[in-house]
Amino acid sequence: MTRAPLNRRLVGFGTTIFAEMSALAATTGSINLGQGFPDTDGPEEIREAAVRALREGRGNQYPPGPGVPELRTAITDHQQRRYGLAYDPDTEVLVTAGATEAIAAALLALVEPGDEVIALEPYYDSYAACVAMAGGTRVPVTLRPDPAGGRFVLDLDELRAAVTDRTRLILLNTPHNPTGTVLTREELAAVAALAVERDLLVVTDEVYEHLVFDGAEHVPIATFPGMRERTVTISSGGKTFSFTGWKVGWLTAPPALTAAVRTAKQYLTYVASGPFQYAVAEALRLPDAYFDTLRADLEGKRDVLAAGLAAAGFEVYRPRGTYFVTADVAPLGEKDGVAFCRALPERCGVVAIPNAVFYDHADAGRTQVRFAFCKKEAVLREAAERLARL
Secondary structure, X not given: OOOOOOOHHHOOOOOOHHHHHHHHHHHHOOEEOOOOOOOOXXXXXXXXXXXXXXXXXXXXXXXXXXXXXXXXXHHHHHHHHHHOOOOOOOOOEEEEOHHHHHHHHHHHHHOOOOOEEEEEEOOOOHHHHHHHHOOOEEEEEEOEEEOOOOEEEOOHHHHHHHOOOOEEEEXXXXXXXXXXXXXXXXXXXXXXXXHHHOXXXXXXXXXXXXXXXXXXXXXXXXHOOOOHHHEEEEEEOHHHHOOHHHOOEEEXXXXXXXXXXXHHHOOOOOOOOHHHHHHHHHHOOOOHHHHHHHHHHHHHHHHHHHHHHHHHOOEEEOOOEOOEEEEEOHHHOOOOHHHHHHHHHHHHOEEOEEHHHHOOOHHHHOOEEEEEOOOOHHHHHHHHHHHOOO
């Protein structure tokens, strides 16, 4: 073979860090606080809804390409009820194989080779691969730690400076993985004004929309003036309902953008997760008490892990959303988060993810590591005890 087998656009994208660290957790018997999945299932009545759909033969064959009508209607009802956003379930909703496929299909559909895509780094690792597959150019804007506030912040001047005549879209993620930042209404208003001024599309990943803490508010950018017509809003049921293996995601967008993304999506999975779509439709109609309880439970688990990390000597950035706490290993005398995470299972039986892999500017996150707190409280307390050995 005279040519390398891998498409040059994907050179540099090997096995994901999540696969590597989860395998390390398995081989060492460590507590896996790396990959973001719960260690308990979601509501029993929603699991039974999936079983019922299977038994009744709903979704056992190919579901409709855009998604089953029951789920598309539940999604539009959810957007209206929660955020006052009205969408047509027939022309402005697309169900996908998780949010990851929605992101991939959106970028493949909307980005031409040579277009620039602005993303907030550190970012979910699939963003970089999807931009590359679309032939786009990734332009990172770095969220930086604010020592005074214990959070990561967006420099709006840096964002404005990143926009050029080649910029096609902004890929936004709030609540933000891995930093746990929840962009404020004021920050989002500035991003929206910039998108309108420069006629940019916005693809926004909102999978942690219901997982916000300390009174933080999740505000979809599509609610701002001039944004509904230029925004693809993406979410999923995996994180909200603790069924990450079901892979039911979706997007809402105006008809032209939805049709464009559907054109790409139909050549990826075509359809997926038929019976689970019916179950997620029921889940989206759960009473507010479910979402409030979930948020309070995770906020308490965040506090347990954050306290344990601080006691072990880490510098801790307190997240206002998501499943994750970012901590800095420099106070422990460590200089490289990747080396630290690879050694951590043998040192104390815990697995974490190094944030450096989520950066283009790796030095910005070289000593940061991410721990997931979407686990049983007893597991988190045991992890904290093990980390105290450091």
